[in-house]
Amino acid sequence: MAEVTVRDVYKAYGAVRVLRGVSIDMHDGEFVVLVGPSGCGKSTLLRMIAGLEEINSGDILIGDRVVNDVAPKDRDIAMVFQSYALYPHMTVASNMGFSLEIRRKATDLITAAVGRAAGTLGLGDLLARFPRELSGGQRQRVAMGRAIVRQPQVFLFDEPLSNLDAKLRVQMRTEIKALHQDMGTTAIYVTHDQVEAMTMADRIVVMNEGVIQQIGHPLEVYDRPANQFVASFIGSPGMNFLEGTARQTADTSWVEMVDGTKLPAPRTDAEEGQTVIYGVRPEALTIDEEARSGLIARVDVTEPTGLSTLVFSRVADSITCAFTMDRLDLTRGQPIGLVPDVARVHLFDQASGVRL
Amino acid sequence: MAGSTITSYGPAASEVFPEPRRRAWRALIEPYLYLSPALILIGLVMFVPLLLGLSFAYRNIHLLNPFSGGFVGLDHFSAIMGDKRFWRALINTGWWTGASLVLQFSLGLGLAMLLNRPFRGKRFVQAIIFLPWAVPIFLSGLTWAWLFNPVIGPLPHWLAALGVMSEPYNILSNPSVAMWGPIIANVWFGIPFFAITMLAALQSVPYELHEAAAIDGASAWQRFVKVTLPFIAPVIAITVLLRTIWISNFADLIIVMTGGGPADSTQIVASYIFTTAYRRLDFGYASAISTALLVLLMLYSLIVLQLRRRLAGKV
Numbered sequence: 001m002a003e004v005t006v007r008d009v010y011k012a013y014g015a016v017r018v019l020r021g022v023s024i025d026m027h028d029g030e031f032v033v034l035v036g037p038s039g040c041g042k043s044t045l046l047r048m049i050a051g052l053e054e055i056n057s058g059d060i061l062i063g064d065r066v067v068n069d070v071a072p073k074d075r076d077i078a079m080v081f082q083s084y085a086l087y088p089h090m091t092v093a094s095n096m097g098f099s100l101e102i103r104r105k106a107t108d109l110i111t112a113a114v115g116r117a118a119g120t121l122g123l124g125d126l127l128a129r130f131p132r133e134l135s136g137g138q139r140q141r142v143a144m145g146r147a148i149v150r151q152p153q154v155f156l157f158d159e160p161l162s163n164l165d166a167k168l169r170v171q172m173r174t175e176i177k178a179l180h181q182d183m184g185t186t187a188i189y190v191t192h193d194q195v196e197a198m199t200m201a202d203r204i205v206v207m208n209e210g211v212i213q214q215i216g217h218p219l220e221v222y223d224r225p226a227n228q229f230v231a232s233f234i235g236s237p238g239m240n241f242l243e244g245t246a247r248q249t250a251d252t253s254w255v256e257m258v259d260g261t262k263l264p265a266p267r268t269d270a271e272e273g274q275t276v277i278y279g280v281r282p283e284a285l286t287i288d289e290e291a292r293s294g295l296i297a298r299v300d301v302t303e304p305t306g307l308s309t310l311v312f313s314r315v316a317d318s319i320t321c322a323f324t325m326d327r328l329d330l331t332r333g334q335p336i337g338l339v340p341d342v343a344r345v346h347l348f349d350q351a352s353g354v355r356l
Numbered sequence: 357m358a359g360s361t362i363t364s365y366g367p368a369a370s371e372v373f374p375e376p377r378r379r380a381w382r383a384l385i386e387p388y389l390y391l392s393p394a395l396i397l398i399g400l401v402m403f404v405p406l407l408l409g410l411s412f413a414y415r416n417i418h419l420l421n422p423f424s425g426g427f428v429g430l431d432h433f434s435a436i437m438g439d440k441r442f443w444r445a446l447i448n449t450g451w452w453t454g455a456s457l458v459l460q461f462s463l464g465l466g467l468a469m470l471l472n473r474p475f476r477g478k479r480f481v482q483a484i485i486f487l488p489w490a491v492p493i494f495l496s497g498l499t500w501a502w503l504f505n506p507v508i509g510p511l512p513h514w515l516a517a518l519g520v521m522s523e524p525y526n527i528l529s530n531p532s533v534a535m536w537g538p539i540i541a542n543v544w545f546g547i548p549f550f551a552i553t554m555l556a557a558l559q560s561v562p563y564e565l566h567e568a569a570a571i572d573g574a575s576a577w578q579r580f581v582k583v584t585l586p587f588i589a590p591v592i593a594i595t596v597l598l599r600t601i602w603i604s605n606f607a608d609l610i611i612v613m614t615g616g617g618p619a620d621s622t623q624i625v626a627s628y629i630f631t632t633a634y635r636r637l638d639f640g641y642a643s644a645i646s647t648a649l650l651v652l653l654m655l656y657s658l659i660v661l662q663l664r665r666r667l668a669g670k671v
Contacts, residue, residue: 052567073573085564089586098582099572146572 002063002076002153002186003028004049009058011044011210018044020210022058026203029184031177035197036207037233043158045207046190050079050156062154078147079156082163084139086131086146092118093127096145117145120179137168144176148183155180157189161196173200194234198222206230223344228353231279231346237310240285240320242278242295243350246270255347259316261295264342268356270349276356277348282323284344287311288337289328295320295338299330313338410650412643419637432644441620441628442645449624451535452542453604459543460603461596464550471551472558485552488545497612500541504528504613528614531621538610538622542603553595557588590664597660601653625649 004026011019019041026032034042047053049060051072059066067075078099086095094101096117097110105113118124121141131139140160147155157176161169177200180187191197197204198218206213206221206229214226225231231239244255246265253270254262255278263278270276288294297313297320304327311322313336322338330336347356388395413432418424436442471482488496503509505526512524528537561584569579585592607626610616616623616631623631625645633642 050567050571052570072567072570073575077571079568079571081564081568083562083564085562085568087565087569087583087586089589098569098574102573102578102582146568150572 003030003061004154004186004188005059005061006045006049007059007061009045009048009060010056011041011048011053012056018210019048022207022210022212024205024212024215026186026188029186031180031187031189031200031202032205033189033191033197033201033203034205034207035191035194035233036213038192039209040207041210042190042192042205042207046156046158046188049154049188050077051075076153077156078150078152078154079158080140080143080147080160082159084131084143084160084163086139086142088131090130091127092123092129092131092134092142092145095131095142096123096149098146099150113149114145117148120148120182121145136164137172140164140172144179148179151185153186155185155187157187159191160189162191162193169196176200195236198234204234206233208233224355225279225346226355228277228279228348228355231348231355235281237282237321237323239279239281239346241348242280242315242318242320244276244278246272246274246276246347246356248272257295257316263295263340264345265347266342266345268347270347270356275350277350277353279346279348280340281344282310282321284341285320285322286339286341287322287324287326287328288339289330291335291337293337293339295340296335297338299332299334299336301332302328302330311336409643410647412640413647415640417639417643419639424640428640432641433648435641436644436648441623442625442648444620445623445625445628448535448622449604449626452539452610452622452624453600455535455539456542456546456603457596457600459539460546460599461550461592463543464547465554467547467551468554468558471555482555485548488548493545493608494612496541496545497538497609500537500544500609501528501613504537528622529618531619534614534618534621538613541609541613542606545609546599546603549599550595553591554588557591558584560591561587593660593664597657597664600656600660604653605649 004024006022006024006026009019009022010017022041022045024032034045036042044053048055049062051067051070055068060068062075062077087098090098093111093114097114100110100113114127115124118127121144123138123141123145126134126138126142131142134142140163143160160176161172164172173196176189189196189200201218203215204218204221205215208229214221214230216224221230221234225234225239228241232241242255242257242263244257244263246268247254247256247262248267248270253265253267255265255276256262257278265278286294295315297315299311299313300319301312303310303312308323308325309328311324311328311330312319313322314320315338320338348354349356414427414429416424416426416428416431467485471478471485475481491499503511505528506512506524512521512526515521516524527533565583565587566579569583574582604624605626607624607630610622610624610627611630614622616627626649629642629645629649632638632645
């Protein structure tokens with residue numbers, strides 16, 4: 001087990017800059033999720049920690065050892081690939097024992113280690129099979145088993161669940177988290193799925209265009225997004241953004257929309273008259289069916305899921321989403337009032353997107 | 357009128373519902389009727405000449421002897437059993453095939469591995485690799501024969517300068533080493549085949565397998581032996597099988613470079629067939645040797661296919 005430190009790392013492919021000064025301190029035993037849209041550099045960062053990509057500048061440390069020029073095999077890490085990368089000509093047992101075989105461990109020791117890992121993952125009956133004889137979920141488990149057998153200092157996961165169907169993904173997500181809690185090994189997990197990030201991480205690292213946007217505990221990132229990008233990326237359905245002008249008096253502050261509606265806003269550093277983005281999550285909006293208060297909108301679509309209802313309504317040109325546990329009977333075009341919960345309203349600078 | 361007599365226009369009930377046996381017979385024969393044009397064509401161009409050629413083996417056919425053509429039964433085959441030239445040619449075939457194959461394969465695979473990494477001008481080099489195939493075999497054979505000839509070719513002089521030869525002589529005229537002449541020419545000719553097929557096979561190995569193996573602790577050599585080779589093994593098996601049959605049948609270079617000589621030292625079965633048929637004009641005996649070669653190669657194919665099946669069961 002070890003901490004992993006990334007210090008001011010840069011990476012460019014020719015003129016394309018993939019990582020621009022990334023620094024993260026990952027604690028021993030922590031489950032860190034790197035999340036961001038495609039091309040944000042998260043996979044590149046993971047592969048640099050694995051030693052599969054060169055570092056242009058900066059340092060990567062595993063434990064207190066700088067590993068910039070250390071070969072992957074000497075970094076004492078294990079990686080689970082998106083495609084699983086199982087050796088097709090080897091049985092499940094040989095796949096899992098490969099790293100120990102390479103290190104010339106005794107056969108009975110390998111058998112014991114593989115057996116233990118297979119027991120943990122419920123692969124006991126499949127040890128003699130070949131990867132092509134397994135289902136997607138089983139392959140994924142074998143890939144994990146191959147990583148576990150090593151007992152490495154750090155686990156690296158590169159979008160390991162994205163090839164599974166939705167149901168299996170939810171199941172494996174829980175299993176990986178449970179496994180991590182049992183083993184307590186530092187884990188770095190890359191995904192573009194913010195739900196995976198939220199549910200699995202001890203800490204989330206949100207990245208965009210090669211720059212870290214925010215590092216924090218999942219709920220902290222959710223409740224206090226550092227900027228408009230994080231606010232929009234984390235959370236599903238996404239946060240609603242409305243443009244307006246910040247107004248304040250001595251004891252109250254609000255945001256004035258283009259149509260003149262005044263929405264209550266938290267006390268921030270926003271200057272009087274500054275153009276701001278008013279951000280509010282769907283669940284922080286209460287629906288007033290009589291349209292007597294709040295932001296007046298016209299119902300566009302309602303999406304009942306059984307558990308809850310999503311109400312998409314039109315304010316001026318933009319669509320606003322509200323989340324409610326009530327079963328509302330709304331018709332298209334009906335005016336409703338959207339009443340924001342001030343405590344859960346975020347203001348962002350319109351130009352920079354930074355939280356105010 | 358409409359509808360009143362319509363029943364009489366339909367097909368007879370016996371045609372719509374033929375007796376079960378007749379229907380089964382029809383179902384059985386129908387696919388073959390559709391296939392028949394192709395079957396007849398294949399039969400005409402493949403099996404008729406093959407059977408005709410094989411039938412020569414049981415007849416005494418000398419082109420220059422107008423009285424030949426009689427049925428001789430298995431005489432030719434018993435003659436083969438006692439034909440020292442045939443057995444010598446068979447051993448030479450083993451040599452020729454084995455040495456050519458091993459060298460073509462290992463050099464071809466090596467070249468493929470060199471080509472399987474990015475470098476400047478890769479496309480150009482890949483195109484150049486095919487060059488030996490663009491040269492007519494007859495011309496290649498002549499050129500190589502000249503290269504080995506100390507009067508006009510540089511090779512004997514280089515070999516002598518390196519100390520491999522005591523003096524620059526033509527290896528094609530030395531019975532103990534003459535076989536290496538055509539083998540070297542054949543290796544030159546055959547490398548592209550393996551380079552291209554192996555390159556395609558290497559490119560089919562997922563990049564992540566190498567990365568996974570690297571993280572698992574495998575060195576470059578271990579990755580090659582434990583990941584790459586097993587992955588491309590089925591392709592290796594099938595190309596080696598095909599190539600073995602081609603090489604053992606490939607007499608062109610030998611005919612052009614040495615004509616099987618000196619003293620039959622480079623005579624392989626295929627060139628012996630050619631010599632017997634077109635130099636001695638003994639078509640009957642040549643056909644009998646061909647039959648023997650055909651049987652041997654079929655045996656070989658069966659064995660390799662069996663091996664391949666067992667191998668495929670593993671992968």
